[in-house]
Amino acid sequence: MTDELESFHLRATQAEREGDAAEAWEYCSGIPMFRRSRHRGLLAQLVAATGELTPWTWARWIVYLALRAEDPGSATAERLRRAREDAGDSLHGDLLDTAYDEGGDPVKVVARVMGESWAFHQLAAYEYGVLESFLDELAGEGLLDHADLARRWIGCAMSGYRIEGRGGPGRLAVCDLAHEETAGASLEVLDLGAAALAGPEGCVIGRLVPSDTTPALMFDMAPLAVDETTARDVAWSTGDGWIDALMAGIEAGRLDGGDLLREDYELMSDVLSLGLLEFGTAPTELARVWTQLEQGRDEVGRAAFRVLRDASVGDLDDAAAPYVASAVLNPHAYDEARRKLAPPGRAEHWRHWADLSTDPARSRLLGLAGASAEADR
Numbered sequence: 001m002t003d004e005l006e007s008f009h010l011r012a013t014q015a016e017r018e019g020d021a022a023e024a025w026e027y028c029s030g031i032p033m034f035r036r037s038r039h040r041g042l043l044a045q046l047v048a049a050t051g052e053l054t055p056w057t058w059a060r061w062i063v064y065l066a067l068r069a070e071d072p073g074s075a076t077a078e079r080l081r082r083a084r085e086d087a088g089d090s091l092h093g094d095l096l097d098t099a100y101d102e103g104g105d106p107v108k109v110v111a112r113v114m115g116e117s118w119a120f121h122q123l124a125a126y127e128y129g130v131l132e133s134f135l136d137e138l139a140g141e142g143l144l145d146h147a148d149l150a151r152r153w154i155g156c157a158m159s160g161y162r163i164e165g166r167g168g169p170g171r172l173a174v175c176d177l178a179h180e181e182t183a184g185a186s187l188e189v190l191d192l193g194a195a196a197l198a199g200p201e202g203c204v205i206g207r208l209v210p211s212d213t214t215p216a217l218m219f220d221m222a223p224l225a226v227d228e229t230t231a232r233d234v235a236w237s238t239g240d241g242w243i244d245a246l247m248a249g250i251e252a253g254r255l256d257g258g259d260l261l262r263e264d265y266e267l268m269s270d271v272l273s274l275g276l277l278e279f280g281t282a283p284t285e286l287a288r289v290w291t292q293l294e295q296g297r298d299e300v301g302r303a304a305f306r307v308l309r310d311a312s313v314g315d316l317d318d319a320a321a322p323y324v325a326s327a328v329l330n331p332h333a334y335d336e337a338r339r340k341l342a343p344p345g346r347a348e349h350w351r352h353w354a355d356l357s358t359d360p361a362r363s364r365l366l367g368l369a370g371a372s373a374e375a376d377r
Contacts, residue, residue, distance in 0.1 A: 019142035160231030193322030301332030325361035
């Protein structure tokens with residue numbers, strides 16, 4: 001990058017660490033190679049949700065920023081480096097082996113692990129103390145004003161869970177496999193769409209952390225689908241033993257190293273963008289839409305709008321609530337919905353989806369209901 005673009009990147013990082021997503025987005029938008037990046041997309045979501053952000057959204061954003069904190073000479077960057085080496089060697093050695101065998105660039109492998117490895121994100125943030133170090137060393141006052149919940153996430157244990165289905169509105173029932181035979185095994189967590197991530201046996205691994213809302217627990221980031229044996233092994237592990245359980249799953253052929261990689265990183269939903277794309281696209285159109293997505297077209301935003309369109313006329317059942325919530329948080333889809341999907345007669349549908357959702361999606365859905373009710377007058 002040129003000196004000017006390096007300056008833009010530095011100022012964007014400083015703005016992020018002060019909790020100013022709007023200023024960060026402006027500087028990030030001035031860097032040509034970042035305009036279609038996942039990071040800029042997350043900033044756009046945060047800017048669009050200004051005033052609607054919940055404490056847990058801030059906490060997820062803080063964890064995400066900690067995982068990007070590679071400031072030279074910082075203790076946080078050193079912790080990130082050690083976590084990356086550990087995850088790369090133990091869980092993603094196959095990627096490095098392939099790169100060496102085929103004459104590929106191992107630096108790109110490292111970048112992929114840092115950007116897409118769910119296991120690396122978890123290992124670095126908690127077991128290697130990157131989150132705590134970032135808050136103590138690099139976060140600015142503006143970010144620290146929203147950091148209380150993120151600090152309470154430190155020390156929460158990894159475990160394995162079986163998804164048992166939706167409970168009441170905004171609630172997901174899960175079974176903690178570490179305590180399956182006890183009365184406390186059944187838990188209610190914030191339903192952000194994790195059920196869509198469960199594997200064929202209905203199991204995931206992740207960390208349940210305080211949500212500062214109702215229900216009181218949530219996954220710190222979208223959980224990872226695994227087989228039941230691996231989920232149980234993770235549930236019974238202690239400390240960083242969950243890494244050994246994942247490695248055992250890979251060595252036994254129950255998991256593939258690629259299963260630990262995830263292109264999406266979501267802050268306000270557990271519905272991954274590509275999952276929303278599939279849900280909001282007719283099967284006969286999916287191949288064409290995937291091609292256009294690869295060519296740089298915003299097909300996720302278009303699919304999100306289609307989900308909202310169907311929701312506004314009652315064409316979806318209640319099980320679609322996490323997808324509707326995810327769709328309304330997409331900036332493109334929400335802008336289009338405000339212009340096109342709040343005519344007279346639809347307020348009841350929008351209030352119904354709001355009742356099934358949690359903030360920040362709930363407030364947006366209520367806003368669409370209000371606009372439709374106003375149009376009725």
